[in-house]
Amino acid sequence: MEPVFASTNQGLRADRQLVPREGWRWTKILCVLGTLVLLTAVVGRTEAADDASPTDAIGRLIIDGQRLCTAFVVWSSARRGAEGFGGRTTVYEHWLATAGHCYGGKLVFQQGSQAYEARVIGFSGGGTNGFDVMVMSFVTDRPLPALEPAFGEYPEVGDPLMLVGYGSRALMMRVGPLVRYDERGHMEIRGYASRGNSGGPVLIPGTRRVVGIGIETTLDKPEGASFIYCILAACAVKPPYVAAHIDRLKGIASFH
Secondary structure, three states: OHHHHHHHHHHHHHHHHOOOHHHHHHHHHHHHHHHHHHHHHHHHHHHHHHOOOHHHHEEEEEEOOOEEEEEEEEEEEEEEEEEEOOEEEEEEEEEEEEEHHHOOOOEEEEEOOEEEEEEEEEEEOOOOOOOOEEEEEEEEOOOOOOOEEOOOOOOOOOOEEEEEEEEOOEEEEEEEEEEEEOOOOOEEEOOOOOOOOOOOEEEOOOOOEEEEEEEEEEEOOOOOOOHHHHHHHOOOEEEEEEEEEHHHHHHOOOOO
16 A cells, blocks of 8 residues: 555655746645634634533433433543544544433434434443443544533532433423432432433533432332332322432543
């Protein structure tokens, strides 16, 4: 393959010799102007991503084409992609966070009309010792807005917290005070979460800082009744809902 590229380069060099010096001056000027325009467009798109609304980092997670959860971008970085015309391209890798029980065979992150197939980096189930959180990733050719994980930041009882998640197809926001940290270290928040809210970010209101991930709802079940009762009677949900702290993500993925 190497002689082919060498031959091509030689041909270009031979063509340059046929271009008058004045023509080359204008060619260089046009190249510089084109580069400046391209850089301005890239910087503009990056700044637009940084200034975007926090909800622009949140989307629906479609699991195996059926079940729905909420997922959100917690980390993005640029890296060199595949070799293309004029050199390597730049691609952007994004990490998503959601509830671990949202794990499925095929996971699609959807924001408006855009859909991205995500791959799982790591997850923890919701068992006795599990955190019920999951980290995924997907790649795009442009930067996307991300939320800010508030690692090591633990709200105090009574502090207001906001859950953002999809109830059916609508993005819903509910604010309620932190009730307590339970025996597992999960946060109980005075509010309720509906189907589809699983995995939604728990934000400090008015900021992009995420302190938790919505993982459980509380069923309005009579004391002592079995869960079969709720299957027959269709128990409604009631406050509080439970969230795993964002620090749980560090147990399954390495953030830099």
